[in-house]
Amino acid sequence: xxxxxxxxxxxxxxxxxxxxxxxxxxxxxxxxxxxxxxxxxxxxxxxxxxxxxxxxxxxxxxxxxxxxxxxxxxxxxxxxxxxxxxxxxxxxxxxxxxxxxxxxxxxx
Amino acid sequence: xxxxxxxxxxxxxxxxxxxxxxxxxxxxxxxxxxxxxxxxxxxxxxxxxxxxxxxxxxxxxxxxxxxxxxxxxxxxxxxxxxxxxxxxxxxxxxxxxxxxxxxxxxxxxxxxxxxxxxx
Numbered sequence: 001x002x003x004x005x006x007x008x009x010x011x012x013x014x015x016x017x018x019x020x021x022x023x024x025x026x027x028x029x030x031x032x033x034x035x036x037x038x039x040x041x042x043x044x045x046x047x048x049x050x051x052x053x054x055x056x057x058x059x060x061x062x063x064x065x066x067x068x069x070x071x072x073x074x075x076x077x078x079x080x081x082x083x084x085x086x087x088x089x090x091x092x093x094x095x096x097x098x099x100x101x102x103x104x105x106x107x108x
Numbered sequence: 109x110x111x112x113x114x115x116x117x118x119x120x121x122x123x124x125x126x127x128x129x130x131x132x133x134x135x136x137x138x139x140x141x142x143x144x145x146x147x148x149x150x151x152x153x154x155x156x157x158x159x160x161x162x163x164x165x166x167x168x169x170x171x172x173x174x175x176x177x178x179x180x181x182x183x184x185x186x187x188x189x190x191x192x193x194x195x196x197x198x199x200x201x202x203x204x205x206x207x208x209x210x211x212x213x214x215x216x217x218x219x220x221x222x223x224x225x226x227x
Contacts, residue, residue: 021109033211033212037153037214044219047214047215051210056215088153095167096169
């Protein structure tokens with residue numbers, strides 16, 4: 001099973017700042033099978049990025065994804081109030097999906 | 109509009125059985141993999157398994173194989189997650205999800221079903 005490790009665990013930032021979230025895989029992951037999700041308190045997660053760098057429908061362009069192999073990054077260019085949430089990375093490989101443990105972007 | 113509408117919250121005792129449901133609409137239920145994801149209190153997301161309703165092929169995470177059963181009824185476009193004997197550690201929110209048509213990600217999520225198992 002591929003293990004995904006996200007860092008940092010918590011990211012304290014202010015509105016308007018840039019957020020950079022990291023996800024490292026224990027072995028190579030196909031870009032096409034890599035995604036990022038956002039979860040706000042009391043809500044279901046929602047798909048942000050698929051295929052490592054493609055924004056899902058309705059996702060603002062301040063969200064961008066990059067990376068390949070074992071290292072992937074989610075960047076939020078300028079944090080808006082609604083962006084303070086928990087972010088999860090996910091991969092599919094060997095007939096199994098795994099998630100990272102999450103990064104909480106909180107108000108500084 | 110794609111929708112996954114899950115059954116409501118449940119409170120059960122250890123050892124009891126339970127089936128929760130996920131009614132799909134707005135897309136061709138036959139042609140998409142439907143899965144379940146667990147979120148224990150204050151914790152992250154864990155993939156449990158998926159089913160392809162057209163032929164009922166199922167795949168389970170090794171962590172959940174033998175612990176739950178995933179099924180689907182195409183006549184009412186509904187997927188199910190079943191436990192035969194609940195444990196306190198099954199207390200969690202369970203989300204049903206739709207796998208994207210050509211990518212291995214979950215593009216739509218149900219609202220979640222809270223299952224509480226307590227004596």
